[in-house]
Amino acid sequence: MAESKKEYLPGTDDKFRCPICLEEVKNPKYLPCYHTFCKSCIQTYISSTAACSGDNSPKTIQCPVCRKSIQAPSNDASSEEWACSLPEDKLILCMSVDSDRAENKCCMFCQREDKNVQAKHWCKTCTATICDDCKSIHSFVPILESHKIVSLSDVEDLKTNIEIDEPCLVHKGKYIEVFCQDHDQLCCSICFATKHRTCKKVESIDDVALEIEESSCNVTPVCFKDFLKKIDALQEEYKDMLANLNAKKQEILTCTETKVEEIKSLIDKAHNQWMKQFEQKHSDAVGHIEIASDEVKRLATTVQEANTLMQRVLENGSTKQIFVTKHKVRHQILDHVNRLCDLKTGNIVHDYTQPDTDFLHQILEKQNFQNVEVLEKSDATLITLKEFASKLHNNDILRRQEIMARKDWMSVEFEKLSEIILPKMAYYGLFIDDTKILLSVENPPSLQIYDITDSIARCVYTYPCSTTPFGLCHSGEGMNKVFVSFTTHIDHFQIELSDKVILKKMETIQLKTHMKAISRGSTLIFSGSDSEKMICAPDFSVKHTSNSRKTGDEPFISTSFHSNYYAIIRRKGTEVVVADGENMEVFTKVIETGFPRGLAFDLQDNIFICVMENKLRQIRRGGGESRDIDLPGIKQSYNVVLHPTGEKVLVLDYSNKCCIYKVL
CATH class of the missing domain: 1.20.120 (Four Helix Bundle (Hemerythrin (Met), subunit A))
Incomplete structure (x- = not known):
């Protein structure tokens, strides 16, 4: 790709420029990643960079701008055939029509017969300049009668009422007709028939464009x-x-x-x-x-x-x-x-x-x-x-979290929504959806996903593990990617929740220090083993370490939703300690009754603590007043997890059980 100063990058003026030659784009073609190039430029690029990963594999290129991998339409396709098969960017072509420069252009249809006839009109449907005779042909050929034709001298009409049928990138010859809100995808008729027939929210583009215009307000x-x-x-x-x-x-x-x-x-x-x-x-x-x-x-x-x-x-x-x-x-x-x-x-x-x-x-x-x-x-x-x-x-997680953060969390109540009777003890859990939770199970070693829609939750997926899984935390802004700790290593999973639940392992991170409990803050990872508490970089390399006596069967740690504060139990399980990302203590609070185990920050940085009773202890931010919250269905509260929006709470019971509550 040509080197240039920033002021000549595509998009810095009012023209659509090719990212390869940096000139105004000609015969625009676009890749599946929607980056647009001159046909001749992308053909030359394909010819010089296309490569095969194996003997029978199709050739591939990387997009010159974003480096997304693109496959050839067929194994033996030439660079010219590949470039010709790319969709023409008719939207850019239409919006690039310039009446001043088009005055001396020739009719594009007549040029195919080696005739040079001055063009006086623009067919928006054909995206071509045409002469008077070709315009006349449009009027009596049935398939052409509906085409929108304007004069090249009519600047206003030339620039308005752009309406281009978007081609489907998957099914050649088909056009985008509907939008699936369930999967956030544009679909042609074949896409709809093969993949989205059972979806609940599928509407025509014309209808949905009017309905959810406000949802795209940030794309400006x-x-x-x-x-x-x-x-x-x-x-x-x-x-x-x-x-x-x-x-x-x-x-x-x-x-x-x-x-x-x-x-x-x-x-x-x-x-x-x-x-x-x-x-x-x-x-x-x-x-x-x-x-x-x-x-x-x-x-x-x-x-x-x-x-x-x-x-x-x-x-x-x-x-x-x-x-x-x-x-x-x-x-x-x-x-x-x-x-x-x-x-x-x-x-x-x-x-x-x-x-x-x-x-x-x-x-x-x-x-x-x-x-x-x-x-x-x-x-x-x-x-x-x-x-x-x-x-x-x-994604409305932040919006919902903001609404819940307005509550007075020192006076919220819990309403029981669902419960799970577990065959074996589960020490750690995580919300991965509004209606799904992930549990790490010790025996047999596995990750289990439960649907909590009904009052009695049901297991919808089990992922067998070779060793015992422990701590869980989200790895990004969404809820469908999680880190799972196996003491000596961390596995990174992506969870697909559609008609069929699937866990896909994306990578394994080997650890230099053993880690069981893990919790993700805004920029750091907090972890704990049986003897240490650690502050880690996003790649789990340890930045700060402090000794910690074993306070329960498993280590527990929690991070704030808003800051790099983390909380642990110290001194044989009698003291809650809150510290910052530099390992400096912010405050401590002695728990005088109960046996503290798992803990979690709420949306106002108050702290929920499991005390091995049928209740949660809540301590106000800064270590002030505290109160107990009754937990229907729980005998010995052992660990607690808050939904990212703050709308639900998951409490694990020491007696092989867990309950999900709605925050009121």
Whole structure:
């Protein structure tokens, strides 16, 4: 893809530009990820980059902008056939018609017979310039009579009433006709018949576009512009970091060379080893930042394209087309954001330090130089991406959580909704849906999903495990991705909840320190073993560790919904301790009655505590007043979990049982 300054990126002016040649797009074709290119540009790109993963596998390319993998239409398709098979972006083609430049254009139909006849009209349905004779043909050929034809000199009519049938990317020759709200998908008639016939909320595009227009209010040029400003700030920060790192590197090298010259005969070998180590650290640090910067730049291209398209569609498109376009660009951007989040940039190096330059002493004592230390900080990119993604998601968890947070949680009551009689003890549970919970079962080792719709819950899925599963926590903003702790490793699962429940293991993270209980905060992970409590980075690397006496059969830990506070039980199970992300204690509270076990923050940072009785103990934020909440159906409360919205509570009983309550 051509290199250019930011001001020439697609979307920075009022024209639809090809991300490859950076010129106004010609004969626009788009990939399944909705990025649009000139036909000739994407054909050349396919010809130079298409590759096979195996002898019988179809050729693939990566989108030049977002790097999504795209398969060829067939195993033996040439680059020209592949490019021709891509859908034509008729929406961009229609909105790119310029009456001034079109005045001297020839009729596109006559050109096919090698005739140069001046075009005077534009057929919006054919997306072609036509002459008077071809316009006349439209009037008496039945299949062409319904085509919308306007004069090239009529600027207003030329730019308005854009209505393009969107082709289905799965079924060739079919067009988008309905929208499935259950799966948030645009469907053709075949999609509907094969995959969405049993869905409850499937309506025509025309009807649903009017009904849920407000739900897409965040897919706007204003939202995109604000996000682009943040991306610009990130790019500037990357530049400053690179300049600082390079400058600091040179400063340290100069100082080191001066010292080395004084004792050259003794330290040549150590010096060379030190240089290799430092160069590698610097290369890794710079490479990390350059990769992050490049990926953010690619995301900027996606957002800029979406911004230009949304501006034009909002100005000239129909209600239906506005809805369809918002849906497309929302999914395009979220898909790109998700791929960036999966890169797991984590912490990045922003500075170097060299604590000791007494190299003569170091070579005499240890025969090597002390290594340069790197200073890391959390990459702001991940937080920015998650904030923007949460704005685009059609997800009402935050809205519902905000409503529940308005309650006075020190006076809420519980209404029992459902209960489960378990064959064996389950120590940890998690809400994965409004009507589904996930339990980690010790014997036989398994993960079990229960439907809590009815008063007696039923098991709808069992995932056998080779070793005992313990702690559970959500791994992202949604509820369908979870981390499961197996002491020596963490498995990352995605849960599909449709007609059939499925658990898919996405990755396994090997641990250097044993972890049983795990809980996710806003930017950190909190975990516990039988003897330690740990504050971890998002990749489960340990940042802070503190000793903890065993307080029960299993360790328990909880994090706040709003901050990096976490809570544990200490001193043989008699004291609740709340600390922050730097492991500094915020407050402690002695539990004078009962035997504290599991605990959870509510939406106002008060704390629920299981006390091995038929009740929960609730302590006001800051360690103030406390009260007991009765739990119908529970004999010995052992662990408690709050739904992310705060609307429900799950309580595990020590006597092989659990109950789900509605928060009133």
